[in-house]
């Protein structure tokens with residue numbers, strides 16, 4: 001029996017062909033706790049995908065669940081458009097005192113719709129509105145979302161093809177390492193900006209991920225990010241950091257740009273901000289940029305109060321001190337060591353690896369090999385996804401709350417899967 005034979009037919013007959021992750025993991029999941037999902041037959045799977053980065057604190061984290069259950073039991077407002085609620089007040093006060101003030105970040109907080117692409121759309125719209133300019137610069141292999149504005153800033157050809165209309169007003173520049181250091185950083189960018197004949201209209205903004213999650217776990221150097229921030233300042237372009245996937249502690253610090261010591265003008269945040277996997281997104285910006293008219297960027301689901309409750313509990317539990325941050329950074333060294341051993345041992349298939357904090361990518365020569373590793377890992381009870389332009393990078397995104405044993409277990413299964421895939425492909 002193959003895995004496809006056991007795929008439940010209602011998903012195939014009723015659900016659209018657009019479904020994706022369920023194709024890689026053709027079982028029906030029923031429960032989830034901590035770092036594990038359980039299928040309907042009770043088989044556990046160690047989750048090293050963590051809801052694509054929306055479960056940094058694990059599944060059904062008991063502390064957050066308690067806060068949510070208490071709120072629901074007390075008939076707290078579940079839906080409230082963007083009305084003022086006690087849940088929203090608690091969140092804003094906690095976000096200010098736990099996240100913004102200690103980092104001396106002066107940001108205003110906007111609630112766009114509840115997904116990452118909503119936060120990016122709001123960021124792009126605001127940048128264009130404030131500057132009165134149309135062009136935005138994004139980077140090779142960037143991923144910013146699937147709605148038209150954010151898709152225009154996304155690199156992947158297959159994803160862009162789904163738009164069905166032109167995706168204008170975005171110009172691409174090489175991300176860090178894209179040219180393998182053969183050109184000084186930003187030489188091309190600077191040249192185009194300086195030359196009135198270049199054809200590059202002055203951009204409203206530059207949008208960047210500090211680590212490209214979907215693009216193949218490409219890690220920008222802190223020095224490169226500082227260079228970019230400086231370039232933006234000198235040429236009067238707004239700097240937008242899309243921290244949808246790499247924010248909320250994934251790289252160690254709460255914001256992934258802290259390590260570089262830069263302060264973006266606008267930040268898009270989503271995925272793990274609610275802490276519990278509930279939809280929630282924020283667009284943060286310098287107060288001078290808060291030039292919105294009331295209701296100018298609107299939406300029904302901007303006040304997901306249960307998400308505010310779990311977000312507040314998350315900040316209270318994990319971000320009042322540096323414990324989680326320090327643990328994530330210590331674990332980075334552990335994962336780096338394990339991947340180094342694996343690469344040394346198995347040069348036949350894995351090509352290289354890179355990462356920061358608890359996001360790592362193991363690159364293979366092609367997508368076939370990476371897919372074979374993920375397939376074998378799934379058979380052994382580990383959920384892993386691929387990323388990169390050819391899906392050639394196996395991506396590790398364990399919950400930040402995974403125990404040391406779970407981390408070692410996942411890395412062990414990864415090693416077995418790499419060996420197995422290499423043997424299979426060589427045979």
Ligand code: PMP
Pocket residue numbers: 052115116117118120143144145146209213214242243244245246270271
């Ligand atoms: N930006 C980045 C960096 C992302 O990784 C993602 C999601 N993978 C998005 C934006 C879009 O988020 P969503 O899927 O919630 O719309």
